[in-house]
Amino acid sequence: MTAEALAQRPPAPPRPWTRARIAGWVLLGLWAAAGLGLALFLVASWNPELFSQYAPRYLSGLWVTIQLVAISVAVGALLSIPIAYARLSRNRVLSWLGYAYVYVFRGTPLLAQTFLIYYGFGSFRPQLEAVGLWSFFREAWSCALFAFSLNTAAYQAEILRGAIQSVPRGQWEGAAALGLHRLQALRLVVLPQALVVALRPYGNELILMIKGSAIVAIITVYDLMGETRRAYSRSFDFQTYLWAALLYLALVESLRHAVDWIERRITRHLVR
Amino acid sequence: MRKLLLALLASASLTGLAQAQDTTLKIGTEGAYPPFNNLTASGQLEGFDVEIARALCDEMKTKCEFVTQDWDGMIPALQAGKFDAIVASMSITPERQQQVDFSDPYYVNSLTFVAPKDAAFDAKAQDGKSIGVQQGTIAASFAESNYKGADVKAYPTQLEAWADLENGRIDSVLADFGVQYGWISSPDGACCEFKGDPVSRDDKIGIAIRKGDTALAGRLNEAIKAIRANGKYAEINKKYFPFDIFGQ
Numbered sequence: 001m002t003a004e005a006l007a008q009r010p011p012a013p014p015r016p017w018t019r020a021r022i023a024g025w026v027l028l029g030l031w032a033a034a035g036l037g038l039a040l041f042l043v044a045s046w047n048p049e050l051f052s053q054y055a056p057r058y059l060s061g062l063w064v065t066i067q068l069v070a071i072s073v074a075v076g077a078l079l080s081i082p083i084a085y086a087r088l089s090r091n092r093v094l095s096w097l098g099y100a101y102v103y104v105f106r107g108t109p110l111l112a113q114t115f116l117i118y119y120g121f122g123s124f125r126p127q128l129e130a131v132g133l134w135s136f137f138r139e140a141w142s143c144a145l146f147a148f149s150l151n152t153a154a155y156q157a158e159i160l161r162g163a164i165q166s167v168p169r170g171q172w173e174g175a176a177a178l179g180l181h182r183l184q185a186l187r188l189v190v191l192p193q194a195l196v197v198a199l200r201p202y203g204n205e206l207i208l209m210i211k212g213s214a215i216v217a218i219i220t221v222y223d224l225m226g227e228t229r230r231a232y233s234r235s236f237d238f239q240t241y242l243w244a245a246l247l248y249l250a251l252v253e254s255l256r257h258a259v260d261w262i263e264r265r266i267t268r269h270l271v272r
Numbered sequence: 273m274r275k276l277l278l279a280l281l282a283s284a285s286l287t288g289l290a291q292a293q294d295t296t297l298k299i300g301t302e303g304a305y306p307p308f309n310n311l312t313a314s315g316q317l318e319g320f321d322v323e324i325a326r327a328l329c330d331e332m333k334t335k336c337e338f339v340t341q342d343w344d345g346m347i348p349a350l351q352a353g354k355f356d357a358i359v360a361s362m363s364i365t366p367e368r369q370q371q372v373d374f375s376d377p378y379y380v381n382s383l384t385f386v387a388p389k390d391a392a393f394d395a396k397a398q399d400g401k402s403i404g405v406q407q408g409t410i411a412a413s414f415a416e417s418n419y420k421g422a423d424v425k426a427y428p429t430q431l432e433a434w435a436d437l438e439n440g441r442i443d444s445v446l447a448d449f450g451v452q453y454g455w456i457s458s459p460d461g462a463c464c465e466f467k468g469d470p471v472s473r474d475d476k477i478g479i480a481i482r483k484g485d486t487a488l489a490g491r492l493n494e495a496i497k498a499i500r501a502n503g504k505y506a507e508i509n510k511k512y513f514p515f516d517i518f519g520q
Contacts, residue, residue, distance in 0.1 A: 119432070122439035138441055140425070220425040220436075229344060230426065233408030236347050236371045 038242065045239050054231045054240070061227030062247055068216065068223060069209045072145050076152035083157035088164065098157070105154035111215050114147040118219045144216045148209065155205050163198035164190060196266055203259035207252050224248065296335045298355035299325050303340040304429040307454035307512050308361045311340070320450070320517075323508045324378060324499075325359040331495040331504075343408055343429065347371050350482060357488065358480040361448065363410045373485060374478035375492040379450070380519030381477055382470035383411050386437070386452045386461070387444040393467040398422040404433035404442040411446045414472055438463055448475070450517060474519075
């Protein structure tokens with residue numbers, strides 16, 4: 001028997017109906033009513049013909065979205081390592097370069113970056129052909145991957161930098177005292193601690209990328225949003241957007257659970 | 273605080289009244305479809321649609337105000353009352369007629385391909401080729417149902433489809449004859465030319481209005497007849513096209 005079980009529970013504190021509590025319940029009721037309204041709308045406007053025509057397309061769009069985000073986040077993670085390294089470097093030039101990269105890509109909209117890369121590079125076709133890069137920039141898909149990877153690399157570099165800096169200096173010093181090289185110290189001592197801190201921000205970045213990826217529809221990639229726009233432009237039926245919203249919600253929600261699960265796993269040593 | 277709130281409410285209801293009494297006819301157009309409706313460098317609307325709409329308003333003796341709206345959201349915006357009529361080269365199709373009413377046609381169009389001058393092109397051999405269209409147009413649905421082997425790429429506006437044709441990302445652009453004509457006769461479209469005969473003809477363009485707005489439909493139809501009869505239509509037509517765009 002543990003000590004906890006023996007200790008007596010204090011009586012529950014009184015919970016009066018304060019103004020804040022009433023307001024909370026009213027707001028909750030409004031949200032529930034809105035949710036119920038949407039559900040009723042979906043049931044009432046259920047159109048089997050529309051569904052059978054567009055459901056396969058929505059699924060293929062969803063798959064495009066997942067691929068796009070997965071690949072660009074992975075490439076961005078690789079790119080973010082040298083950028084974070086540069087940001088943390090004592091070398092003035094290197095750290096300035098890292099800062100400038102992050103500054104530009106965080107300070108401008110992803111939409112503008114995607115447009116610039118797709119249509120901007122498109123107008124330099126002869127030069128790109130000369131260096132053999134046109135076959136890459138010709139495809140909307142690879143332009144989107146390129147833009148997204150560069151963008152998420154900037155955010156991930158900042159996440160990584162913040163996480164590394166959150167590890168106390170003593171850890172570095174301890175590793176040095178044990179005779180570990182700086183890179184060894186980073187890999188074996190600092191990163192395992194930093195990544196615990198970085199997990200949540202990484203999860204957020206992934207979620208932001210999933211939602212941000214909806215803009216590729218404007219450069220002719222048929223992702224989930226692209227398929228939605230196509231369905232809407234044919235049917236003029238508002239529920240097409242609602243279906244897309246539900247699919248995005250499901251995607252984000254399953255991701256959230258995955259991140260929760262990983263966090264529970266990697267912080268077991270911290271649970272008291 | 274309460275007084276301020278009351279004052280705000282009062283002013284809000286007053287502006288509401290003012291809007292109700294206002295007889296200005298609001299006209300929605302896209303502003304990215306030269307030479308039918310586009311924005312000049314200084315942000316003014318110009319083009320065939322815009323001038324026809326102005327002529328119709330003069331004829332109906334109403335004040336008109338233009339609202340620019342993305343093509344995707346054109347019909348929902350009309351239904352939501354953001355404007356009262358769409359003069360934006362909108363084809364009369366059965367799908368759209370389920371959502372909105374149309375005036376009589378004010379011109380007739382056909383779908384035609386353009387492609388680079390030096391490219392060999394056969395409208396019947398489109399498998400494996402890429403065709404650029406504008407999302408939500410009849411060209412988009414026509415291309416998707418008639419060229420199943422082709423890669424049909426849908427752009428938010430017509431201008432982006434042409435930009436990619438110039439870049440060489442796509443092999444051809446399928447769109448209305450009139451809008452393609454405007455582009456290939458401008459310096460921007462010097463790369464390209466019409467290829468083959470129109471693939472679909474007799475595409476009637478009308479003014480979309482909210483369902484059941486029959487009074488406005490009647491006035492618009494009268495006005496269209498009037499500007500056809502008094503030469504105003506021919507005058508605008510001549511400014512943009514060397515052929516009669518009205519059709520039969």
